[in-house]
Each structure stands twice: as structure tokens, then as C-alpha cells.
Amino acid sequence: MTENLTVEQLYEQARFNSYAEYLAEAVSCFNSEAYRACIIMTSNAVFHSLRDYIQDLADRGFRDAGIVIAEMNQAIKAGKAFEGVLENSLKNLAAFLPDDQLALREIRDKRNTSAHPNGYTGNRDDAYSVLKKAVNHFLSTRPDLPKLAMAKLLEDLESQTFFSSDLADDASRTVADAMTTIHPSSYNWLVNELQARVSADPEENDSNAVIFLCGLVRLEMPALNERIHNVFFKKRKGFDPTEDAVLVELVASYSQFLSMTVGEDRHRLDAMFKRFCEKFDNLPDADLLRSPQWLMNALEKQFSLSDAAMAYPVTVATILGKFALHTDFHYLAATDLKEMYITALIRSLQPQSSGAENVLAALLKEHEKFFSRYLSQADLKRIFEALDQAKRAGSQEDSFPELRHLRPAREMVHIPSEAVS
Template identity: 25%
Template sequence: MSLGDLDELVLRCRTEEGRKYIVEAVTCYKAGAYRACIVATWVAVVYDLISKIREIALSGDPAAQQIVADLNRFQPLIAQNDLGAIKKSLDLERGIVDICNTQFGFFEGMEVLDLTRLHDDRNRCAHPSYQGMETPYSPSGELARAHLVHAIQHVLSQAPVQGRAATAQVLRLVTSQYFPLDIDNAKLQLKSIGLDRVRESVIRATIDQLTYGYIEGGPDLKGLRRTLSAICALSEMHSDICGPRIKGALNKMGRRVSDPDLLYFFGLLMHYGRTWEMLEDDNRNRVKEMVRLSNDNIAEHAIPIALKERDLEEVSRERLWRLPLSGLRNIAQQTKHPIVIDACVNLYCSSRNWEIANSNYQSLEPVLDDLTQDQVRRILKARVAEQADLPGAHSFGAFCLHIYKTEKISRAELLETLNTHGGEYVARDLTRGTNDDIPF
């Protein structure tokens, strides 16, 4: 690691106060004063950990409040040279890493070991009697640099977030009815409680709680849009950690959840873009069968989402054919997917009398502006080509008027097609009184 890399690492310090302390240690390192560097690094760690305890105390943690109360009680006694207070204060400093680990869950196993080594080496540097007066301790530059890196990575760059308490804090935030549904705003909320700088174990525990909670949890998490918002936000903040956890959770739940709860997977498909790629083949097949066998009410909600995945297009096309008119109309209002538009055109062109045509037009109307020229031509020719009784329907006149106004195809082609496919009177109506009756 170069000196420039160290300067960049210093910028990761969470607070300006912590940065000032560690800059002193870096300055010593650059000057080759490695003993002073290690001592200053330990001072920065102790200062930062005590500062974190004070922050936690403000949030109401009783253990942290007791430590802060002790420190506040020691200070005036130390100023009076009270040996008992000095000893207790030094004992707290010596055990600060263990306290933060056991009582507040700040660290993971190897991090505790790294910080314990820093404390041991600090004692060797600051107390000549540890080595003997004849052979003063001379740490290497590599050792000093390692302690600097560990101090910043494990302590100074981290927010004061406690293991289980951190996860509980996130859940309290997410279960609030005011938690934002917008992903960017959700990220701001999560960052405000320190989730942009926490240990991997906290991220793993939090994303597990949210993912399992969305499908299998209680009423404060299950199936709620704000839970999805938190999952997506945390995943964007820590994609390398969250991705594998979400994938594992989805596949486990996909094999065991009840059929009604499988519907929640469509919420994930809609809002979390990696859902389908994470599902294994058996769970993908289960989702496909749900689309295929779903009742009409579920199909209306599931198909617009399913059509976003290429692998679900064919089963969605099949299910669309079995929907009632109202269901197809509702889906056409939600999505303009080519398969939906094609289904609306097919239905209209299958009309065998003018009454059915007028009814079927309800599904076609929402997608009129999305029709291709070939689909327009098909509808115009449907009376001859598909024996559809369209020209006698009021809806066919409305359709032709829309095409005439928007010129989806040229007006000349429209009129010629009508005149050669049984729609002569519709063509006459379009051209009769153009200046007065047709507002274009």
C-alpha cells in the first residue's frame, strides 16, 4: 500500500474527529516513527469507540448509558488525581475492544483479533519494560501500516451499529407507515442509520429478515410495498452481499410456501429486477404453473408483471386467451406489451356480429395508439379475410375515424381498403362533410 493509498483510506473515516487522530498516526508512519504511529493508532481507536458508545447511549441503550455515566463520574475525580478513578478509567480503556464486542456487537471474530494485536503492540511501543531496557521494541513499517489499515477498516470507518440491535433498528424503520416507497429515498433513510457503513454480518442479517419477512413474515412486513422498497434499496447499497442472500432465501421459500403466498413473488418480479434470474428451475416452473392455472382475478395482476420476463411470455399468451373480456381490458390498461395488443386484435377480429364487436372493442380501445400498421390493416380487412362482422358495428366506425385522424396509415390507403373490404359506407362517412363533421 502506497502513501497515497493511506491518505485515501483516511478519507473513509466516519467523523472529522476520528480523522484528525488517525492523520497524526499516518504522519508518524510517513516519518518512519513506527512506534509513535502504533501508539497514535491505538489512541484513535479508543477515542472513536468511546465516541460510538456515547452515540448509542443517546439512543437509549442502558449499557452504553452506564459506561458514559462512569466516564463522566471519573473525569472530575481524575482531575483531582484520584488513583481509584484513574485505575478504573485505564481498565475501561484496556478492555474497550472486548466491551464493544461482547456488549454491543461491533466486531466479528478476526476484527477482534486484529484490534487485540494492536493493543498488545501499543503496550510494547509505549512501555519499554515490556522488552527490556537494552532492546527497545522496533516494529516494522509493515506492521505499523497493517495496524493503521485495521483501525480504519474495523473502527473509524464504521457507524455505531450493533449486531442484533442494528437489525432491529432497521426493522423498526421499515415497518413505519412513513417509510418511503421510492428506492432513492429509501436508501437515504437506511444511510441515515448507518447502513452504508456497517459490517457484512449486519447486512446479511438485515436482508434475510426483510426477504423472509416479505413472503413469510408478520403483517408489518409480509407483502408490503415498503418492505420491497427496503429490499431493493439495501440490495443496491450492498449488491455483492445481498444478492446471494436473496437468491438463497427465494429458492428456499419457493419450495415451501403455500400457493397463495407464491403470489408475493410477483411483487418481487415487478420491483426487484434480478428475481427471475435468481430462481432455480423448479421454482421457475412453479411460477409458470401459477400463471397458467391462476384464477381470473390473479391473472389480471400477474400477467402484466410476468410479461416483463421473456421466459414467461408464452404461458402468459396462453392464459390471456382464457381471460374474460373485462380481464383483457384491464390488462390492456396496465401494459402495452405486444402480446397483449395482439390478443386484443385477435379478439376484435373474431367478432361474429356487430353486438359482439362493440363489446370486444372495449379491450382494443386502450391500445389503439400502439397498434402496428399491419394490425390496422388486419382489422380493416377482417370482414373478408376472417369473416368478422365489423362494418356493421358502431365501434368499427369509431376505429376507422381514429385511424383517419391519426393517419396510422395514409388516408388514401384507409379509404381504398374500406372500399374493397365491405366498408364502403364507413369510407363515405369519413369523407362526407370533412370540413364540418370531422374535427381535423
């Protein structure tokens, strides 16, 4: 057998454990070739150390740890050994990482065999294996208990003081710190729990569950974001309207969700974004992630704009159709969406759109250098013809003389003379 470390070296790694004296006795037994005794003393150190650790977690408010302690105490009161109860309770809670669970099972199995030998005399290999696993998994450091850590995180998340600041960067740091205690084996459970909380409280836009979820997304952890995508963006029965705003904030925080969503899921997401944008009569502050501006920004970040119009056609058409006159979108005149943008501008100038022509006139005047640079004479012709038609439908006043310097030549535009003073 090849031993990486001597038993004395293994002891040195765990000598600060509360039950190091048990391990010292186990080393003495090993060197005396009392291998069964070595196994029993080592396992005693492991299970007593684990019991104290679980008790400490219970004292600190870990709810599931308290359940394990209660079950152990009940077994002791009934005159039974607590070791089997401890192992089974942790297994049922999925508290241990798989490697730790296997190590604990091997230690307990060899302990039981050594305590009730039926001819088993113990051997050096078994004793060394138990010593090594005990030190590496349980005695030199405290073991990872991801399920218990997760339960504690979710309990803390219910506190109104979990996030000390409303700022996204501060919230992201809080989430990053919290995730240092969470093992990847618990990601699925975490995301499912967050989804349940988001669905149960959809109207509270700044709930801790939503803030934590968006903070997770911004960490850009591929395995975690894959799970978030599967839970929130792939739904056979379509998207829950109560989660619309949350999904918009998720794609604003991590635009890759847009390209990760394909096929029928993308069609449903496109329809959901349309429904979301239609709720707005006026655009909110541009700093608000749950807004058409940020949704368009995410599309532009993930695709070229022309590709975005093909990938999410209903969403892009809805944003342009409702908000082409807004200054937040005038930059589209300098992009691949210029033709769609101009068409949307002209459609905004319907007679029934009260004041739309004045809004467009103000937009052209305020950004005249931008538009004169990126719009051709033909583009300007179409816009001014629509302006004049809209104005004639309302009154016979001069059609924006202050913009006359932007107008193409009369012979090119063919504006009726009565429409221009």
C-alpha cells in the same frame, strides 16, 4: 524498513482526535527509541477513543452499543481492564470490518507483550506498525461498525415516520441514503432480517420492511440483489403463498429476477405467479406494481414475449386466459403472442361468459384502427365467427352491425345469413 509516512505525519492525521495527546506522547517515545512505551501509549489512545465512540453510539440509541458499554462497565467495576472486554464484545457482535478487527487484535497483542515483556524490549518495526494501524483504522477517522449501524437501521425501520412519502421515488431515495452507512459485509444479515419481517407481517402490503426491500432492489446493486434472489426466490420447499404479492413487486421492480430463477425454482415461481393472477376478478389500477399488468411488463422487459411464454408458460396462459378482453392487453395483437392472444379472445366468448361478446365488440370498436392494422382477414374471421356463435347462443339479435365494416367478406367468413341482418 520502508516507512510511507514519518511518525510526525501520522500524528498530523489524527491530531484532532480526543486522545491526540496520548499519540503525541507515543511519537516522543518512538523518537527516543522507547518503543514499548510508544506501543502502550498508542494502544491507550485507540481503546479510550473506541470506548468514547461506543458510548456515543449508545447515547444515540444503538442498542448493541449499549450492551458493549454495560459489559465494559461491569469489567471496570470488578477491577478488570476494559480493553479485552471491548475487543471481545465487538468481535462477538461482528461489529468491525475484518481488517479493523485484525488491526485491533495486533494492537492489543503488542500492547500486552509490551506491558508484560518477559524479555521483550520492543523494536522500531513493531512500534511503527502499531502507530500506523492505530491512525489508519481508529484515530484519524471513526471506524466502520457495520453490525451496529445495521442494528440502528432496523430499529429506525420500525418507526412509522421512517418513510416520509408514499411515492416510490421518494422511498428509494430514503433507502439509498440509509444504505450509505451499511457496509457490504452486512448485506446477508440485512436481507435475512428483512425476509423475516416480511414473512411475519405478510398482509401489510405497505409495511416498512417491504418498502425498504423493494427500494433496495431498485438500487440495482448486483451483490445485494444476488442475495435477495437467493433468499426470496430459491426455496427447496416452494414459495410461501403469503409472500406472493411481495415476489410480484420484486420482479416488477427488478425484472432480472425472472431470468436469474432457473430449473425447479422457476417452475415453482411460475406456479406461484399463476396463483397470484387467479386471485383477481378484475384488473387493478395499472399503477399498482402488484398486478398482472406489471407482471406481464416484467416478463416482456426480461424476455421477448415468445420466450416469456416458454419460460413462464403457466403465468402467461393465466394472464391471457383471464384478461384477454381487457384493453391493457390488446397490444398483444401486435406482438409475437398474437396467436395466443386471439385464441384467448375466442375462448373468452363462451356462452357461459355473460357479456363477454359485448366487451369484445366494444374493444374492437374502440380500437378498430389498431386491430384492422395488426389482425389479418383470417384473424378477424375467427373472431367474428366466435362472436356470432356466442350471440346465437344468447339471442337472435343482429350481431354487432356497428362492426360490420370490420367484418371480412361474407363468402370468406361463411357467416350464416340468419345471423346477420
